[in-house]
Structure formats: C-alpha cells, structure tokens
Amino acid sequence: MTVATHTGVAPPALAASAAYILRGNDIGTLTTAAPRLYPHLWSWDAAFVAIGLATVSVPRAIAELRTLLGAQWTTGMLPHIVFGPDEGYFPGPDVWGATTPSGARTSGICQPPVHAIAVRRVLDAGRRNGGADRDLAERFAAETFDRWLAWHRWLATARDPRGRGLLEIYHGWESGMDNSPRWDAAYAAVRPREDLLRGRARRDLEHVADARQRPTDEEYRRYLWLVHQMKEAGYDDDAVRETVDFRMTDVFMSAIAALASDVLAEIGDELGRRAEATELRALAERFRGGVLSTVSPDTGLARDEDVRTGLRLDAPTIGGFAPLLCGGDPRVFSRQLALFTGPEWCGHPDLRYALPPSTAPGHAGFSSRTYWRGPQWPFMNWLLYWTLHRAGEVDLAMSLRAEGLRQLGDLAFGEYYEPMTGEALGSAHQSWTAAVALDWLI
Ligand code: 9YW
Numbered sequence: 001m002t003v004a005t006h007t008g009v010a011p012p013a014l015a016a017s018a019a020y021i022l023r024g025n026d027i028g029t030l031t032t033a034a035p036r037l038y039p040h041l042w043s044w045d046a047a048f049v050a051i052g053l054a055t056v057s058v059p060r061a062i063a064e065l066r067t068l069l070g071a072q073w074t075t076g077m078l079p080h081i082v083f084g085p086d087e088g089y090f091p092g093p094d095v096w097g098a099t100t101p102s103g104a105r106t107s108g109i110c111q112p113p114v115h116a117i118a119v120r121r122v123l124d125a126g127r128r129n130g131g132a133d134r135d136l137a138e139r140f141a142a143e144t145f146d147r148w149l150a151w152h153r154w155l156a157t158a159r160d161p162r163g164r165g166l167l168e169i170y171h172g173w174e175s176g177m178d179n180s181p182r183w184d185a186a187y188a189a190v191r192p193r194e195d196l197l198r199g200r201a202r203r204d205l206e207h208v209a210d211a212r213q214r215p216t217d218e219e220y221r222r223y224l225w226l227v228h229q230m231k232e233a234g235y236d237d238d239a240v241r242e243t244v245d246f247r248m249t250d251v252f253m254s255a256i257a258a259l260a261s262d263v264l265a266e267i268g269d270e271l272g273r274r275a276e277a278t279e280l281r282a283l284a285e286r287f288r289g290g291v292l293s294t295v296s297p298d299t300g301l302a303r304d305e306d307v308r309t310g311l312r313l314d315a316p317t318i319g320g321f322a323p324l325l326c327g328g329d330p331r332v333f334s335r336q337l338a339l340f341t342g343p344e345w346c347g348h349p350d351l352r353y354a355l356p357p358s359t360a361p362g363h364a365g366f367s368s369r370t371y372w373r374g375p376q377w378p379f380m381n382w383l384l385y386w387t388l389h390r391a392g393e394v395d396l397a398m399s400l401r402a403e404g405l406r407q408l409g410d411l412a413f414g415e416y417y418e419p420m421t422g423e424a425l426g427s428a429h430q431s432w433t434a435a436v437a438l439d440w441l442i
Pocket of ligand 1: 034035038042043045113175176177225
C-alpha cells in the first residue's frame with residue numbers, strides 16, 4: 001500500500017505509531033480518549049477506538065465496547081463519559097452525580113450513536129481472522145444485540161418524543177461538537193447562575209498550549225449550568241426535556257441514527273432477528289425523513305432547529321452535511337456532494353489537505369484554530385470516508401482516506417488540525433485519531 005504522507009512517513013511506521021498510541025492510552029478496561037486532557041472513556045470515541053483496535057486485537061476491541069455497555073443506563077441510554085479512576089477532568093463524577101446500578105460512574109448525557117458501525121467492523125475483523133476471533137466476535141454480536149437495540153429504542157422515544165425523525169439534544173456536548181457555531185444562538189439564550197464556576201477549576205486549559213484552541217470560560221459556564229439543570233431534574237428524560245434551557249434538534253446525530261440503525265438492522269438479519277431488523281429499518285427511514293425535511297433549498301445544507309422557538313439555524317458547519325451520512329434523496333445527495341467537494345469546503349484553495357473543515361472558512365463564525373469552529377477532525381474524515389464508500393462514492397472516499405493519511409504523517413495524532421497550515425492542535429496522542437489511522441492502513 002503506498003500512501004505518501006506529508007512528511008514522507010511510510011505507512012508501516014504510521015500504523016505502528018498509531019498502535020503504540022492506543023496501547024499507551026489503554027488503562028486496562030478502557031482506552032482514555034486522550035492521555036491527559038480526556039483521561040476517561042467517551043462514548044463515540046470508544047466506538048472509533050474499537051474500530052481501530054479491531055485491526056490489531058479483536059478481543060481488545062470487544063473489551064472496549066463491553067466497558068461502554070457495562071455503563072449503560074437502565075433506560076437504554078449510553079452515557080457520554082464512563083469515568084475511570086483518574087481525578088484530572090472537570091466536570092468529573094462528583095459534579096455529574098450519576099452512578100449506574102452496576103456501579104459505573106458516568107455523565108448524565110449521551111453522544112451520537114455510531115456504535116453499530118463499530119460492532120459491524122469488529123464482526124468483519126473477527127470473520128476475516130477466523131478461528132477464535134470469529135467465534136468471539138460472533139458471540140459478542142449475538143450477546144449484545146439487545147443492548148444496542150435498547151440504545152436505539154431509547155433515542156427514538158426519549159429523544160424523538162414526537163416521532164419527527166429528529167433527535168433532540170439538551171447540551172452541545174451531546175452533539176460531540178461542543179462549541180460549533182451550530183449552537184451559538186441557543187447558548188446565547190442560556191443564562192447561567194453567576195456563582196457556578198466559583199471554586200471549580202477547569203482542568204482542560206492545563207493540557208493545551210493555547211487557551212484559544214478551547215471553548216471560553218463564558219461557554220464553560222453555560223455548559224455547567226445545563227449539567228446543573230439536568231442533575232436537578234434527576235436526569236429524568238421527561239423532566240429534563242421540559243426544564244432544561246437548551247433544547248435543539250441535531251441533524252447530524254439524527255443522520256448517524258439513521259445510518260447506524262441500518263447497520264444494526266443488517267447485523268440483526270445475520271443473527272436471525274428479523275422483527276428487530278424490520279423495526280430498525282423503520283427507525284432508519286424515520287430519521288432519514290427527519291433529516292431531509294430540514295434541508296435548506298437555498299444553501300443545500302441540513303439545519304438544526306431550536307425546539308423552544310421553532311427557529312431553524314443556518315450556520316454552515318459540517319453538521320449541515322448530515323444527508324451525506326443518511327442518503328435518501330438522490331438530488332439532495334448530489335447537490336451536497338458538489339458542495340462538499342467545491343471551493344467553500346474541501347476544495348477551498350487555502351486548505352493544506354482536501355478535508356472538510358468543521359465550519360466553512362468563508363463564514364463569520366470560522367476560526368481556524370478553535371475546536372469545532374474551523375479545524376479538521378480526523379475521526380470525522382473517517383466517518384465520511386466510510387459512509388461515502390458504503391454509498392458507492394468510492395473515488396471521493398478514497399481521496400478522503402489519502403488526504404487524511406497525509407495529514408496524519410506528522411505522527412502527532414492531534415485531536416484536530418489547523419486546516420490551512422496542517423498544524424496539529426488540541427491534545428496530542430488522541431485515541432480516535434490513532435484508531436482511524438490504523439483502520440485506514442490495515
Ligand atoms: C470536552 C473526547 C471528546 C469528544 C467530543 C469533543 C471533546 C469533550 O472531546 O469534548 O471535554 O469538551 O468535542 O466530540 O468526544 O475526545
């Protein structure tokens with residue numbers, strides 16, 4: 001396999017470094033999302049980590065997913081953080097105050113449901129390897145199918161109470177795109193109690209070279225206020241929905257739910273779970289319909305909605321490309337492909353690598369070094385690569401892979417990258433970055 005990286009690193013050296021990073025971040029039952037900045041398991045990170053681990057150890061990939069499942073709430077929700085023993089992250093378990101009956105210390109919110117893709121990849125890797133790996137992977141899929149199904153059912157009821165095919169989120173963290181311009185208007189209306197951060201130190205700024213790469217204190221105050229409100233509501237789904245100051249539909253998460261429901265339905269077929277596969281396909285259809293209903297005829301991008309005001313939001317972010325993940329309308333899809341590869345996005349002349357920035361460079365909210373307001377995220381490149389490949393857009397998928405690998409040739413395994421210079425930003429040795437490199441190479 002010959003993919004030249006920008007520093008000329010040979011693929012075997014890149015793959016070996018990626019495996020080394022994942023090994024270094026492994027604390028036994030979980031792989032920390034990053035060594036210092038994120039010393040715990042994050043839900044959607046764990047799925048990508050399992051995808052990477054499956055290329056080197058099917059049993060270890062399964063262990064990662066089992067740790068996440070071990071923290072599943074009785075409602076079916078998979079929490080966005082499963083805390084390990086480290087005390088170095090804020091807000092930690094004491095702030096969330098959520099322990100499952102099984103004794104897992106977790107956060108009280110969720111993240112996008114990409115997990116069925118990880119189960120698929122683990123199953124495929126096990127079958128490719130054969131022998132004990134095949135048995136283990138097949139047993140794992142059969143044993144845990146109902147748990148993933150419960151997760152999808154919870155999303156479909158608790159987070160889409162009116163059956164619109166659009167998942168609601170109650171915190172920007174749930175989108176996985178914390179400070180994206182997608183959420184600016186909604187956060188502007190959140191009025192936190194002034195004393196909230198007093199005596200409670202953020203720890204994230206200790207681990208990045210430049211505070212401008214992270215959300216601001218003002219943003220953090222709002223994040224914490226929402227946590228406070230949800231905790232006050234006892235994390236009861238109905239109570240949270242009615243009381244929290246942030247209530248948005250998330251098109252990108254809804255598109256992931258459509259995609260993952262289809263993937264889980266395929267696994268259900270293989271396991272002979274016909275009724276459940278039919279139910280999941282209906283869910284996929286519902287979410288696909290929901291996402292497509294939000295597409296702006298003017299911009300061609302899908303839009304989030306503030307449920308409390310009914311306003312649709314037009315921020316040109318990566319979230320707007322939700323239809324690329326879920327498909328469903330060939331005209332919308334081809335318009336999105338043209339936009340995605342065109343000069344406002346991956347084809348922007350100033351980009352170091354032809355990969356999607358998290359916010360369109362021409363937009364007022366764009367900031368090339370700040371988290372979800374501009375930088376490129378390697379796991380996102382992988383998700384789009386995998387989905388587009390599955391949808392038959394092989395050339396574009398392979399170009400995302402090639403560019404994505406060139407970007408990772410600095411061996412920094414950055415959390416995110418400055419799109420114009422290619423500089424690695426945020427945390428170094430980020431697990432899901434290493435994981436996608438492994439999947440691309442092995
Ligand atoms: C935080 C772990 C997580 C990701 C999110 C990303 C960031 C956590 O890191 O949020 O503390 O702000 O936005 O998508 O899961 O990698």
